[in-house]
Amino acid sequence: MNGQGVRIVSVIVPCRNERLHIAAFCASARAQQLPPGWALELLIADGDxxxxxxxxxxxxxxxxxxxxxxxxxxRIVSCGLNRALAAAQGEVIVRMDVHTRYAPDYVAQCIAALERSGAAxxxxxxxxxxxxxxxxxxxxxxxxxxxAGGARSRQLDYEGEADTVYLGAWRRDTFERFGGFDEQLVRNQDDEHNLRITRGGGRVWQSARIRSLYEPRGSVKALFRQWLQYGYWKPFVMRKHGQPAALRQLVPGIFVGGQLLxxxxxxxxxxxxxPLAWLAAYAGAVGALSLLVAADGHWALLPRLPVVIAAHHVGYGIGTLLGWWDVLRHGRGRERFTKLTR
Structure with missing residues (x-):
């Protein structure tokens, strides 16, 4: 709260090389409709x-x-988030991403969900x-x-406790209690932070009233690289906490490892x-998944869906195995996996 009795919400945003998108994002963030008595500050951490x-x-x-x-x-997301946190003045912190579009009441619903749920x-x-x-x-x-293996984060109408949420909003004292983001992680820093919260007795809460729209990668190659990187950094999170955030995160690595073995x-x-039977079983599963996705109003996309699903799973699985190799060998991440994929 500032000297005039106005409560501040700090929107924190990591970015790098977003010249074509940053003005539109800032305009949408400034247009957020806040509850009475609240004011917004927008802190953008630019990675050189x-x-x-x-x-x-x-x-x-x-x-x-x-x-x-x-x-x-x-330059990486976790470092940017922590730099913005250190400069933030708000009693509520809301994370945003440049490549996501937000409902006009996005920040207001984050504030309301924090008050309604009591979650961290x-x-x-x-x-x-x-x-x-x-x-x-x-x-x-x-x-x-x-x-996604049943992840509640993809369930648009779900309201309740979850293992992780997209982006996130916190009261400032959450960071005083659980710490900031792990700067050793290029990816999965949000999953790791949420796991740290739940293991420390806090709650993660998903609200269907907090609405946004994410723009995914535009090619199979970019998708593969994205999930290769997500998979690679997951073992570093598991090593830190001695467990995965969710068992579904182990499945792609088990498939790829089983095929190689x-x-x-x-x-x-x-x-x-x-190995042929193992591969055939996965191909059958991908075919069934493609039909399930297509049946949800996406029949025109059916020829592309098997490629997309396989790129998602295989990229994540290969990344997981490479991550475990480096965790067990020397415990350090490779330079090539520190470069962001967008």
Missing amino acids: SDDGTRGELQRMAAADARIRQIDNPG VVGGPWRAEGRAPWQRAIAAAFQSRWV LTALALLGAPWAL
Whole structure:
């Protein structure tokens, strides 16, 4: 609360090289309809952008005192979030992402959900929407709880406790109790923070009233790289806490590891029927998943769905195995997996 009795909500945003998107994002953030007595500040942590993003931010900050540019020399999301947190003045902290579109009452609903639930962190469901055909197929598969292994974060009407939420909103004292984001993690820093909260006795709450729209990657190659990176950093989270946030996170790595093991055994003399049967079983599962996704109003995307689903799972699985190899070998992440994929 400032000297005039106005309560402040701090919106924190990590970004790097977002010149084409940053102005539209800032306009949407400034247009948020807040409850009476609340004011918004927008802190954007720029990770040494070299495409003109910094100039755009400086121009907007000079024109609107609510916008503040924060330097993020660490360049990755977790570092940016922590730099913005350190500068934030609000009693409520709301995280946003440049490539997501928000309902006009997004921040207001975050504040209301925190007050209503008493949870340590709240957020809305992770809803995706694409434009071009491949992006629409990626969004349709992403939105499916079947493809995501039953993750509640893809269930648009769910209200209640969850293991993680999209983006997130917190009272400031949550960070005083549970700490900030792990700067060793390029990805999965939000999952790790939510796991830390639940293991410490706090609650994670999803509200269907917190509405946003995520724009997914636009190609299979970009999708594969994204989920390769997500999978890679997951073992570092598991090593830190001695458990996964959810058992579904183990499945892609088990599939890819099983395929590699059975293929190696076949090369050593075991029947080739074993790896072929394993692969055929997965192909059948992908086909069934594709039909389930298509049946939800996406029949025109059916030829693309098996490719998208396989890229999602196989990328995550390969990344998980590479992550475990590095965790067990020396415990450090590879440089190539520190580069963001968008």
